[in-house]
Amino acid sequence: MATVEFSSLVKKYGPLEVVHSIDLAIRDGEFVVLVGPSGCGKSTCLRMLAGLEEISGGKILIDGQIVNEIEPRDRNIAMVFQDYALYPHMSVYENMAFSLQYRGFNKKEIKTRVAAAATTLGLTDLLDRRPKQLSGGQRQRVAMGRAIVRDPQVFLFDEPLSNLDAKLRGSMRIEIKKLHRRLGVTTVYVTHDQVEAMTLADRVVVMNNGRIEQVGTPEQVYHHPETLFVASFIGSPTMNLVPAEHDGTLLRLNDGSVLIRQPENKAAQPGAKMFGVRPEDVTVAEGPPPEGHSEVEVVVDVIEALGADTLVFATVAGSPFAARVPPATRLQPGASARLRFPNDKTHLFDADTGKALA
Amino acid sequence: MSRRTRILSHITLILVSVIMLTPIYWVVKTSISGENLFTYPPSIVPHDPNLFYYVQAWYTVDFVRLFTNSLAIAVLVVVVNLVLNAMAGYALTKHFPGKGMVLGFLLASMMIPFHATIIPAYLLTAKLGLLNSKLGIALPFFSHIVCIFLFKSNFEAIPSSLVQAARLDGLSELRILTRIMLPLSRPAVATNIILSFIWSWNDFLWPLIVVRSPDQETMPLGLVSFLASFEDTTGALYAFCVLVVLPSMLVFLLAQKDFIRGLTTGATKG
């Protein structure tokens, strides 16, 4: 187990810089998820940490030691790949034992370790099979088993669940979480799926365009997004974001209607803003608005009944606006409606910098 | 596909197959019966087949010596080819400064048929003191560019994550080549073996130039000198032909499935 630290980490492909000076400190035993859209540099960071990509600038430290010049095999890390990267010409046992053979373990030790890992992951009956003869979920387990037997300092996961179907993904997520709790190994996990990020992480690192947008616990990231990007990326359906104009006292929409009379605790300068509120904080207005609540007039476009609740997709002043409401709603597509939300659940961002205004 | 086109296809293919096989059949038939050398009209089916022409061919030329010479050269060529081509092919899957130059050089070399270089190649071999030696015969064929590119494209078809996993598993680059890349590129290996074996085994012009003494003669040279001394009037010549052709045929037939797959994998990854 070990700490991991990125210090002014830069990756360039020729003149193209894809990771812009990232700083990140991961504590010993922590489960950190790098999340972001594809091409945001998260995988590149992971691969630099693994030693599979050259580091163009800055440093990576594992356990306090700079590893820039150290070969992947000497970094004592294990990685689970998106496509599992199982050797097709070897059995499950050989796949799991393979790395141990090159690390000076004797046959008995290898056998014990593989057997232990196989028991943990429920692979004992499959040890003689070839990867081709396994299902997707089983392959995924073998890939994890191969990482476990090594007893590495750091676990790396590169979108390990993206090749599985939705149901299996859910159960594997739980297994990974359990495994981490049991082994307590420092883990860096890359995904583009925010649900995985929220459910697995001790801390989430949201990345965009080669930069870190926010680092924080899932709660922090969800409830207090620091940037417009984080706000729009985390949460499903995504946060409603509506351009608005702040004139000192009032927050107005583009069409001039007043959105919030007294933007609370938002000692913001007047100017162009982005106003945000999560669909789950929006309700259908009934009666006069209570204290500390605001309302908007919307036109309903589509209603999606999901069973447990209903999603209402509407338009306000030309921007989409969604609400997650209880299933029994009287709203009709095409009709207009009033939607209500508590002021303290709203977010305000600077329209130019994208930074949250607290 | 309609029934008619199917039947037409079969008829055409059978006709072509007959044309392709007739010369082969004719040699084999003559080698076991000695017919059709003097008599006319020829008989289609062999009468009284026997293997005594093979015995005659075996003892008339020093068959064992020719065979071992050819085999030694072919084995040397095949082994060195596998090593050099796999190594070069693996290097070319990587990015490194000067790669464009290397590729350019190889493609340019491919555009130079070996036959266009025989005179200086002969003089060079003489300078190296390798005339009339097995090494001298084998040396120019130690690598085939086609096979380098074959390996390159086969290696590139292997998911890069496998290589990275191996790297994390603690394998050195060389071990990645031998333990991961090569076992997963069996078709390319087969293609390389077949092509380099056939090309080495069948080559005639270069040994004709390089070989000076009978003890270094290869199969095709032996066949030509047999033809020169006995003319084409004995079944033994055709028995000799069969014996000469058999090994490359055998290698091809054994590895043809992988051979074709090797070419296909190569071509999918442009």
Place this chain on the structure above:
Amino acid sequence: MDTPSRHADDRKTAVVAQRMKKPFLSRKTRHLAFVWMLLLPALLVYFAYRAVPLAWNVVLSFSFWAPGKPIRFAGLYQYQELAFYDGIFWEVLKNTAIFMLVIPISIMLALALALLVDQKITGRNIYRTIIFLPYPMMVVAVGIVWRWLYNDNVGLINYALRSMGLISRPIAFLESYDFALAAVIAAAVWQILGFFMIIILTGLQNIPPHLYEAARIDGARAHHRFWRITLPLLRPSLFLCVILGVIASFTSFDLIYTMTNGGPGHATDLLITYIYKAAFTLSRFDYAAAMTVVMFVLFLALALLTNRLAGGDAGKVDISD
């Protein structure tokens, strides 16, 4: 690190730190050294047996030289002799050009056969093997066999033609100025056909089937599909066949040597056999070198021309083969 077992962790860290030794050279340097180490042996072979001989050839072609004699500058002498005083050279050049008919003939046949064998018909693997079978055969043996098939007294071909009533008197194909070259071409086609078919077949099998399905839905008829999908997508394979065919036709030494040895007269002499005779029977290495340079220039011109016709993708094709 604020875990209670800090002590134990420290110890472990020490062990790990020791194992993570920093190597002597930087990763980049080691990577580069490794790559060149892999490449060097193969490059050496090509350097010694392609690049050096090519340059040597050019030097020789501008010199007077014979084994054991000092080398003297000859200017264009050898080339002048070629162009103006050696009538045989022009005949040989013409023969080589005619011999190249092997390429279009065998490519067209191979394409037809590949299309047939690419169908889902029973026994296609057997057909494929049979058609490829002549390719691995030793060319010298092939020459001997065909020489005898062409024999005027007991040859099978004459027998077949006579029994079909096509000719009344046997033809001595290989001794005839009219037929010898054509006869050699036929044997060459017979041998290389299968190899081309396999190359084209692999090209065919790499055409994604959904392209045909889409075209069929779009209403394209069979011959449209062939001209608009199959043929354009086969271009890399066909180009490869042409290049290999050009190489083979320039270098068909073995077949000529055993079947006719250039005869009758010089009716079947190709550049390569003539070069061999000049160099190794007449010991005129300088003159042969000049011819080799001409042969190489012709070859290069043809290769570039085909590359032009194939759409200028030579590099791509060569890599994909």
Place this chain on the structure above:
Amino acid sequence: MRNHWVWNRFTITFGMIALAIVAWNIYVSFNDGGRIVGKVVDAMGQPVAGAQVVFWRQTVTSLEKVAETRTDAEGHYRFHNNGQYALVLTARIANAQSARHTVPLWFRNQNVQIAPIVVE
């Protein structure tokens, strides 16, 4: 996996060929004494004693005499160390002689029992 590399069609084919060669050579080493034995009979099938049997060697152009012997009382004859892979034998007595008897052998110096040579 190991087995896969050992027991594939290449090793089996070439192994079989090697095995056949070894077996053949063992057989040859037990049968290459070069002994030629046979019998000369007349048209009635009776053994002919004292017939002159000549053992020839076929070259490209002609026949060369290698050895000759006479049959014993039972009509038997015998040659040693023939050193040939093809035999041509003729037999002759006073006024009768046999046709040329060509016997191809499977290997040099093979021990053979030759079918009776008929003189008439």
